[in-house]
C-alpha cells in the first residue's frame with residue numbers, strides 16, 4: 548500500500564479559470580502559459596482542459612516539443628526566445644513563435660538558414676529590467692528584424708513588474724505605447740494580474756493576454772484579493788490522511804524542536820505529508836489545513852514525511868481521516884493554496900511548482 552498522499556489536477560477548474568480570464572479580456576486572444584511544466588501541474592495533464600486557449604506560451608524547447616507531440620497545431624510562443632543558434636532549427640521545424648529580447652538573438656536569426664520565415668515577438672524592457680530592449684534601442688532592433696528575410700511578422704511584447712500591486716502598470720504601459728507607436732503588429736502585455744486588474748483598458752488587454760497563475764487557481768494579488776473574489780477555482784488538490792493520533796496533556800510538545808507546546812489536553816493527528824512531498828517546511832503552527840473538509844491548523848514543525856494537525860475542532864476525526872493540504876476537500880470545502888503559501892512566506896506559484904516527484908498525481 549503506497550503512502551496515502553495524492554495530488555489531484557482538476558480539469559473542470561482549469562476550463563473554468565481559462566473562461567474566467569477570457570471574460571476579463573473578451574476581445575483578446577489568450578496564451579495559456581504552461582511554463583515550468585504547467586506550473587507543476589504537468590503539461591500532458593492540463594492539455595486537454597486548456598486546448599480552448601488560442602496558444603501556449605512557455606520557455607523550454609522540450610516543453611514546446613511536448614505540446615506539439617500532444618497534437619497542438621496552433622501557436623506556441625517561446626517567452627524567452629532561443630538560447631542558442633541551433634534552437635532556431637527547432638523553431639523552423641515546429642513553427643514556434645519566439646520572443647527576441649537582445650541583439651544576440653537577432654544576430655543568430657540573421658545567420659539562420661530557413662525556408663520558413665519566423666514570426667517573432669520583439670520584447671521591450673519597459674521598466675522591469677529583466678529581458679528586453681531598452682526604449683532607446685527598440686526602434687533600431689525593429690528595423691534590423693524588419694530587414695531580415697528570416698522574419699515574416701513582428702509582434703510586440705512587454706512584461707509588468709507591479710501589475711499585482713500599488714505601483715501598477717500605467718508607467719510601463721505608457722513606455723510601451725511610445726516605443727511601439729505607429730509600428731505595425733500585434734501586441735501583448737498582460738499577465739494574470741494585469742488581466743484581472745487592468746484589462747478594462749484596451750491598450751492593456753491588446754491582442755494577446757498571457758495568463759498563468761490565474762489559470763491555475765491562485766490569486767495573482769493575494770492577500771488583497773483571494774480566488775473567491777476573482778471567481779477562480781483551485782486546479783490542484785494536495786491531499787493525504789491521518790496515519791497516527793496522539794493525545795497530548797498540558798506541557799506536551801509536538802515534533803522537532805518542540806515548537807508547539809500544549810496548554811490543554813489536545814488530540815493531534817499525524818499526517819502523511821512533509822517537506823519531501825513539497826509541503827513547505829516554513830509553515831508553522833497555525834497554518835490552515837482541512838481535516839474531513841473542516842478547517843483546522845498545523846502544529847509545530849513540518850518534518851520530511853509528516854506533519855501534525857490539531858484535531859480539537861474535529862471530535863469525530865481520527866485514523867484515516869482525509870486531510871487537504873490545499874485545494875478542494877471531498878465535501879467541497881476549499882483551502883486556497885495562497886493561504887498556505889502566505890504562511891510559508893511565499894506565493895502559490897512556488898508551492899504548485901514544487902510538488903515532489905514522489906507524490907502520485909491523478910487528473911480528476
Ligand SMILES: *Cc1c(COP(=O)(O)O)cnc(C)c1O
Pocket residue numbers: 580582626706737738739740757758759760761767
Ligand atoms: C510567467 C509569465 C507570464 C504569466 O505570469 P502569471 O503571473 O503567472 O500570469 C506572462 N508573461 C511572461 C513573460 C511570463 O514569464
